[in-house]
Amino acid sequence: MPFDYAAFARPAARALPTYNAGLSSVLVHERYGVQHVARLASNENPWGASPAVTRALAAASTRVGDYPDAQASALRQQLAQDLGIDAQQLCFGNGSEDLIKCLCEVFLSPGDTVLTQKPTFGLHQIYPEMMGAQVQLLDLIPDLQMDVHAWCDALARVPKLAFLPNPSNPVGCMFDDAAMQRIVAATSEQTLLVVDEAYVEYARCTPGYPDTLALLQQRRGPWMVLRTFSKAWGLAGLRVGYGIAGDAVLTGWLDKVRTPFNVNSLAQAAALAAWQDTAHMQQCVEKTVALREALRAQLLALAAPGQPLAGLRIAPSATNFLFLDLGRPSATVAEALLRQGVIVKPWKEAGYTHCLRVSIGTEADNTRLVQALVQAMQTVEDAT
Numbered sequence: 001m002p003f004d005y006a007a008f009a010r011p012a013a014r015a016l017p018t019y020n021a022g023l024s025s026v027l028v029h030e031r032y033g034v035q036h037v038a039r040l041a042s043n044e045n046p047w048g049a050s051p052a053v054t055r056a057l058a059a060a061s062t063r064v065g066d067y068p069d070a071q072a073s074a075l076r077q078q079l080a081q082d083l084g085i086d087a088q089q090l091c092f093g094n095g096s097e098d099l100i101k102c103l104c105e106v107f108l109s110p111g112d113t114v115l116t117q118k119p120t121f122g123l124h125q126i127y128p129e130m131m132g133a134q135v136q137l138l139d140l141i142p143d144l145q146m147d148v149h150a151w152c153d154a155l156a157r158v159p160k161l162a163f164l165p166n167p168s169n170p171v172g173c174m175f176d177d178a179a180m181q182r183i184v185a186a187t188s189e190q191t192l193l194v195v196d197e198a199y200v201e202y203a204r205c206t207p208g209y210p211d212t213l214a215l216l217q218q219r220r221g222p223w224m225v226l227r228t229f230s231k232a233w234g235l236a237g238l239r240v241g242y243g244i245a246g247d248a249v250l251t252g253w254l255d256k257v258r259t260p261f262n263v264n265s266l267a268q269a270a271a272l273a274a275w276q277d278t279a280h281m282q283q284c285v286e287k288t289v290a291l292r293e294a295l296r297a298q299l300l301a302l303a304a305p306g307q308p309l310a311g312l313r314i315a316p317s318a319t320n321f322l323f324l325d326l327g328r329p330s331a332t333v334a335e336a337l338l339r340q341g342v343i344v345k346p347w348k349e350a351g352y353t354h355c356l357r358v359s360i361g362t363e364a365d366n367t368r369l370v371q372a373l374v375q376a377m378q379t380v381e382d383a384t
């Protein structure tokens with residue numbers, strides 16, 4: 001008899017799905033024999049990090065024999081100064097996902113309730129469930145926007161923790177300033193409100209995007225804003241995220257559960273160098289936002305009646321990706337795209353299996369996507 005790990009595991013772990021981390025370029029290249037792979041599945045910055053990061057990594061590489069600074073002091077001081085907050089309000093993670101996990105490990109017990117959005121950023125659900133918590137998922141309204149009424153109603157029932165992504169991943173839509181004010185006002189002092197701003201650098205280009213940090217600074221209950229170097233800053237491979245907490249006591253609690261050296265020394269050096277070259281990040285963001293609007297216009301033109309993508313719907317986006325409702329199962333379309341070397345993320349959550357998330361790439365990759373999507377929709381149609 002093989003060992004029964006399922007019986008051996010904690011009940012909460014037994015029920016967990018494995019996070020869908022997507023396919024690597026190498027694997028797609030090998031499996032499908034395509035020359036060029038367009039990576040449009042993970043919301044990365046297609047131009048990568050600032051050149052200053054390469055230099056910082058080379059310099060830091062001579063000291064990899066030393067343990068990293070467990071406080072990430074240099075990065076902490078710089079961010080605190082630029083964000084106008086106390087240095088002890090900051091916490092750092094091996095990606096912001098690490099901080100999501102730490103929050104769950106500190107605060108959640110079996111039976112606690114957690115509120116988040118659906119379709120969901122997987123880890124806002126998986127980590128609470130790992131601790132045995134009950135996760136309540138709030139649906140979109142029909143025009144693919146988040147539902148501020150539903151959020152306020154659900155917050156009034158005082159969940160222990162709320163993970164509010166703003167903008168949403170995977171949808172890209174956002175709550176504006178007025179909506180966020182209502183949400184903050186509706187949140188009990190007994191709820192830990194976590195606003196995940198992984199795409200804040202992009203969202204700031206959208207009129208009405210709230211200054212949630214300023215709103216939360218007026219709040220009496222516990223809160224945290226999560227941000228990351230993985231998206232606009234182009235450091236996904238190095239894993240650095242940060243949280244801004246309402247007070248230093250909250251970050252102190254996270255310090256109890258995190259691995260002491262959760263941000264390695266190369267990642268710290270790279271994040272600081274990236275942060276100090278705001279101009280590079282800002283240029284990438286501006287290019288991406290322009291390319292996003294161009295891609296949206298192209299796709300919408302093809303979505304008109306009688307056109308190859310007739311019926312396609314696109315959610316509003318304040319991010320570096322678009323969420324497409326194809327009106328047919330997206331998994332088969334995504335598979336057909338892979339055969340053409342285009343990696344996207346078909347959504348697997350109940351109610352959203354007709355949807356696909358595509359990251360904004362370079363102009364060439366976006367063109368590849370449009371051509372491949374037209375072909376893929378044709379192929380899928382012919383097969384049915």
Ligand SMILES: *Cc1c(COP(=O)(O)O)cnc(C)c1O
Binds near residue numbers: 096098169229230231
């Ligand atoms: C990408 C992303 C993150 C975290 O990314 P890290 O690479 O772990 O920093 C967190 N939240 C959302 C909503 C994201 O899309």
